[in-house]
Amino acid sequence: MPIKEADKSYDHDKIEKKVQKFWKQEETFKKVNELREKGPRYSFLDGPPYCSGKIHLGTAWNKVIKDSYLRYKSMDGFSLRRQAGWDMHGLPIENKVEHLMDIQSKQEIEEIGIDKFVDKCREFALENKVAMEQQFDQLGVWMDWDDPYMTLDPKYMESSWWTLKRANEQNLLVNDQRVISWCPHCGTALAAAEIEYEEKVDPSIYIKFPVTGEKDTYFLVWTTTPWTLPANLAICANPEFDYVYVSKDGETYILAENLMEDVLGKRIKIHRTKIPAENEDEEDQIIEEKEVMYEIIKTVKGQDLIGMAYDYILADEIPKQMEFDSQIEKVHTILPGDHVELGEGTGLVHTAPG
Incomplete structure (x- = not known):
């Protein structure tokens, strides 16, 4: 060949x-x-x-x-x-x-x-x-x-x-619960x-949880996982931190003192007005006026908040949640949590254990 x-x-x-x-x-x-x-x-x-x-x-x-x-x-x-x-x-x-x-x-x-x-x-x-x-x-x-x-x-x-039937007959199957x-x-x-993945920007939001029995008073909470709010069962506060009751626009907010201005802005806003001098030899006059944007009603320790109750915010959408609260025991309360830090947020952490 x-x-x-x-x-x-x-x-x-x-x-x-x-x-x-x-x-x-x-x-x-x-x-x-x-x-x-x-x-x-x-x-x-x-x-x-x-x-x-x-x-x-x-x-x-x-x-x-x-x-x-x-x-x-x-x-x-x-x-x-x-x-x-x-x-x-x-x-x-x-x-x-x-x-x-x-x-x-x-x-x-x-x-x-x-x-x-x-x-x-x-x-x-x-x-x-x-x-x-x-x-x-x-x-x-x-x-x-x-x-x-x-x-x-x-x-x-x-x-x-x-095959599944045979495994069951030999007690090789386990009936259990897991998160899926x-x-x-x-x-x-x-x-x-x-599961398909894609890059998305998720919102972080602030939520007002009404304090039970106190009119227009709210625990101010910040969360980066708003989709877990339907499963909210508690709010955690650090017993060692200082928390403030702040009056702003007719409402009272409770949050960590050290994070107050990060969340609500400067408490005192200074307005400066410049009045030109009448003579060239004189300096312009600066008049400062202070505006109080919100007031601190009182300061408490986180420990003082433990056990306080709040109203669940999605009661109409998730009525099942209301079954957890009774006259004897209320689930939606403030719990102690040493994992709560002062880096970001309000010093109050939304908790969804499920």
């Missing part, structure tokens, strides 16, 4: 297509499997890629690493089981189909018909499976594409439930991989 002159430049696309064409014409994958048929058995069950779209760089890199290792095992004489797998369940596919069908809420799915929506999800997943198989094939990956396992197969689902991410749109828990 004559040796052809090598191309001056390496054209990977041309070479890859030539190699893959040769593999298909000569049925190389089939012949390799037959050649190793009597070798020691090595079984590989593919960790399934998700069928929500075309493959991306991470998926391709993952498959190439697996394929390289399996080729090594084959060259080492092993008879390989290379079973492909496909993950076809979960929120990402549902969300994609919701966008395709212009569905805005879960109630619309019930109106359209759950069976129709499920069929559309199945169709979407199967279409992506075929597209991804073609792309993996273009990468040169050798795998049994004709006999994959698919998570939407009833047999697969039944085997999963059977929750999607209000989908009404389901979210896995870490299903």
Whole structure:
């Protein structure tokens, strides 16, 4: 066979297509499997890629690493089981189909018909499976594409439930509680991989919590997590700090003395008026007038605030909160907290233990 002159430049696309064409014409994958048929058995069950779209760089890199290792095992004489797998369940596919069908809420799915929506999800997943198989094939990956396992197969689902049942029968399951991410749109828990992140600027706000039984008197609280206010159950104050009752615009605010001017501004504002001199030899006259912006009614220690009650601010929106307060015991009170610092805020910390 004559040796052809090598191309001056390496054209990977041309070479890859030539190699893959040769593999298909000569049925190389089939012949390799037959050649190793009597070798020691090595079984590989593919960790399934998700069928929500075309493959991306991470998926391709993952498959190439697996394929390289399996080729090594084959060259080492092993008879390989290379079973492909496909993950076809979960929120990402549902969300994609919701966008395709212009569905805005879960109630619309019930109106359209759950069976129709499920069929559309199945169709979407199967279409992506075929597209991804073609792309993996273009990468040169050798795998049994004709006999994959698919998570939407009833047999697969039944085997999963059977495994769970067996684990329960052997007391291997634990009934416990934990904090998880929750999607209000989908009404389901979210896995870490299903959470989408984006850069956002969150507001920090000041809140007036009314002191129970005292008219127009408020604990002034600053928080950087306003979305946790529905779960507020207490306010923490540092027993060692000095706190002031401040009268401003007809209301009384309670906050840390050292942070008072940072929050409310200068207590005394000085207005300067310049009166030009009548003669050039004389200096201009400066008249200063002091304006008191707010008054300090009294100063107390943080310890004196401990146990004081306040009214929950979202009672109308979260009526369940009011069940925590009773005539015998009121939950919404000031608690001691040595974690309260004087760096920022008001010296009073909104507390949502849940």
